[in-house]
Amino acid sequence: MILLRFENSAHAPEHTVGGFMPTHEGTDFESMVQAFSTSYGAFGAKPLGRERGFGWAVELRRSGAFTAVHSTYQSPWEVRTLDETPQHLAFYIPRTGSLQFTVGKRAVEGRAGHLLMGNNHEIGNRCLQGGPHRSDALLLDWKIIRRMLVSLLEAPVFETLDLEPVVDLATPSGQLIGNLVMTIVQGMRNNGPLMSSPLAVAAMSETLADLVLRCAPHRLSGHLERKKVSTVAPWHVRRAIDYMYARITEPFTISMVADDVGVSLRALQMGFRDFKGTSPGAYLRAIRLKAAHDQLRDPLNLQSVREICTRWGFFHPGRFAVVYRNAFGESPSDTRSRAAASL
Template structure:
């Protein structure tokens, strides 16, 4: 398995910091506001699937000019203080409670980082992938440019929920064995942050996302079930399942609820759990382990897997493996 590369850099050289940040995020220029300030740049970030996220610091007050780009959306949140943005013909101030959303062809200037411990959390989205995700949610072709507002309120509601997920993933970068940067979870991590942003922020498609979906035909649900069963060991997501049957995510969720009394994700988890159960009962303890079997079926949080397994079968996964028939 190829590990997700973690980008971790520290430099006191302004030009080097520009080269590093431009490679991972967007082209930009940096200038310390005060000539003799102690410039100290650090960046820890990762690319996971179609997104990138991390934290950067400058160590002193700087002015940053970000070039316009056709291929990305980005969310920025300072850890403390205020970052001032100018773009789209208007000024805005980002704080720990108000994230700034930048879009394609969005040339902006920003300044701040007066304290050496101030950092900026950044989540970068590939434009085509985010717009394709929106299309799959709505069951339409990839839509045109998403008109996000300049600011996203993180104080409560969906904005706060989304940023809680994002913060967990950003803070895991650089931590050994972190699930958020595990390649097997790349599509799920991308989906959580992308779909969450689409549901948390206001834009021209938000009312369509919030509207009740049309009923889903039983035949479509059956095809989705077959797709899940045929691909259960693959790192598939609910958008993948919906796309395989030509449905929107919302319509498929409603169809599963109406005809099966469950959700596509719950059904996928159930099929995986059944597969893990069969393998535990047929496996040999000297040849495999509970963690190997759980991971092979898409379960990476072993404590939750064990608790759910005991709830379903009345014994622990390790007990099931030990009770398996030895090879003859």
């Protein structure tokens, strides 16, 4: 197994802890949970040791779709995902001690030099073992993964990905993913250069998402291989997609998209045809259909089916129902009924 190499922390500034400059630190478990909850979002946690004290230090940096967490803990503890926890693809890099979690019935463990990953809403509780435990984590907003997947498949996707949690660093693709993750982690550590380069962060987030979906084994790998997806789309197609997502609930025409991007309508249509295998209009319809489906699956959403379809640009409920059934195999009211029954 090829292991990740880490920079020599002996060259770190004297005021750092474990090679990083803490943004939060303390001596009790409750203060750590509060710091993470305030800075990132709600989650569940419990200490696993019997020690009365709980020494910890964390550097938490956020830039664009990335959150980088560099941390050291004097005692083991467990973290669990709640329904309200922000969804992300997590890359875990243990440096001392170990990280353990489950994926279905499979137990996974990583130690120094290993790289683990997973959707935090699909994997089990994470146990950070060791005294001390030191690790890095890179969290990528799941919206980037979902958007990239829709872009690659040209259709709404509702299955779980079931990503392989162990990145095989003995393979060229595993090494590429590992090297990019470490580059981002190091670029954000100690308020590094990536913290002041939003364009680089945006490009790296899309690149990392694309690499994971194309190279890491998951439930849809075979589907992607069969589709023989194209290379990354050119700038004008990517800008058009960004425009669509930014104004997804607003009324606009494809001509308006082309004008905003700065290309002709024909050039935009050809770009989508060549690199996405569909038209701009069909692409927009697919992402709006996915958004409507997400709202209908939410049991706490009290809007009517008509209100939801109108919100996402489908102004004829009958036609919406036909398109929806073709995409998801059930009517909008069936989806709403199943969501209500889950409460």
